[in-house]
Amino acid sequence: MMSALKLEQVSKRYGATQVIDELSLEIHRGEFIVLLGASGCGKTSLLRMVAGLEEVSGGRVFIDGKDVTLTHPGQRNVAMVFQHYALYPHMTVRDNLAFGLRNVRLKGDEIDRRIAESARMLELTELLNRKPGQLSGGQRQRVAIARAAVKAPAIFLFDEPLSNLDAALRSRTRVELARLHRRLGATMLFVTHDQLDAMTLATRIVVMNGGSIEQVATPVEVYRRPATRFVAGFIGTPAMNFIPVARCGVAAGFTVVRLPDGSLLTTCVPDQGLSAHAGGDGELSLGIRPENLYPAASGPLSGQVEAVEFLGERSLAVLTLADGSTVTVTLNGTRPAPGETITVAIDLREAHLFDAGGRAHHARVEIQ
Known part of the structure; x- marks a missing residue:
């Protein structure tokens, strides 16, 4: 089976500072992979290199078997959902969803079909004519996710999308993301420092520490068979x-x-x-x-x-x-x-x- 994403000895340096050192990872189609680790472990830098928003200092990035290491972000067939929603405040929800599709000259009826389907999945149909300022934080987050979904990307990239939500809304949004993954069967790469996000959503968790991978395993395996003392102490509340x-x-x-x-x-x-x-x-x-x-x-x-x-x-x-x-x-x-x-x-x-x-x-x- 061809992998949806393959990282081959990927490194990232900022000047003399080595953030990620020859990291390799393979993600299969349809997986929900969570990059989990404390602040500064390199997980967001890794996500941004996959998206093409950060240059790779060494190694190669493959998406659907194609080397995209030097490919422009817009040509990688990925869609990113940021921690901050980054919606256009002067546009309606419908126009926010349509904006990227119009830029790639998709036909109007196909744009309408994709918007209707994404709005239905994320319960946004009644909100399509509102502007972001008229929405709650949770609704704006769903719009940001829908904006990624309408692109039908090869890989969804999530950069701590739940961190700005309160506890109750965060829990509901986790359920919505899990439901979306099941419906789409899409490949998803999700960055978080919150182990509850990881344990709830992931098919496999990638535990990172100091720019390296400590363990890649299912939530059950990570919890019950941690590969290292770091993983054992990081996963679980209260700690081991x-x-x-x-x-x-x-x-x-x-x-x-x-x-x-x-x-x-x-x-x-x-x-x-x-x-x-x-x-x-x-x-x-x-x-x-x-x-x-x-x-x-x-x-x-x-x-x-x-x-x-x-x-x-x-x-x-x-x-x-x-x-x-x-x-x-x-x-x-x-x-x-x-x-x-x-x-x-x-x-x-x-x-x-x-x-x-x-x-x-x-x-x-x-x-x-």
């Missing part, structure tokens, strides 16, 4: 807990680690492969998500409750362990008081080990 441990042996093929209090714990992480990275008594981090820690009569971890955050159907408790480190535990039903000492067990099927280089080593279980 990391407990310093030392590798000190093997039991039935699985790695045995020493916890901060000196007790031993046999993990579900196969020792083969890990030993080469951790060495004899290598320092490791045990990574556990809060929902995989639970109160129990006996368990490997015990700590004092510092605070409890009530979230309705569940609570989050922050515990201080004997060595002074803290972990967050998800509680269902029980709500211990601050100052109380509780013992927690670990779902070892969902616990990970991270070596000194940040590489993840996972328990031997299948993702459901």
Whole structure:
């Protein structure tokens, strides 16, 4: 299958500053790919290079198998939706949608057909004769998306299009984008720093850090099988807990680690492969998500409750362990008081080990 977009060792420099360094990525037709990362990681620069709005310092960009590295933005068959709507304030919604189509000399009846179809999909039919100043923020964002849709591009490019919306409207617009993707079957590349956008919309997430790709995987894989400690800490709210441990042996093929209090714990992480990275008594981090820690009569971890955050159907408790480190535990039903000492067990099927280089080593279980 020919890829919709292929980036081949793409680099971007601003003077002496290297923003992206020989990054390669292949996106298949119909995928909804989300570039996720913190500010400054290079995700917007990457998007703009795909659009042709930024020059590529090195490498090549292919769209539908064609090398477009030096092609003018208007000839790339992509449509971009910006963070700021960039609508023409003196034009009606209809004219905003038609403007780009008229510039490429599309016939009037085809323009009308595309506008009617996009307006129907994005519930803008009743707003076509209004001007942007008469619309809400969410309506203006839908117009910006419709303006991209009428072009029937090979790839939709979204540059943080939801960041200016309030929480309720952001949630509704996510649903609209997911619905639009299903209806069009289009290839979409979406930039965001918000992991909820990524986890909701993406068929695959590209987690970026410092101009490089940390992991490319489905939302489930990124959450349950993070490739690196960075991904594990970046994805998830609250964040994954990391407990310093030392590798000190093997039991039935699985790695045995020493916890901060000196007790031993046999993990579900196969020792083969890990030993080469951790060495004899290598320092490791045990990574556990809060929902995989639970109160129990006996368990490997015990700590004092510092605070409890009530979230309705569940609570989050922050515990201080004997060595002074803290972990967050998800509680269902029980709500211990601050100052109380509780013992927690670990779902070892969902616990990970991270070596000194940040590489993840996972328990031997299948993702459901």
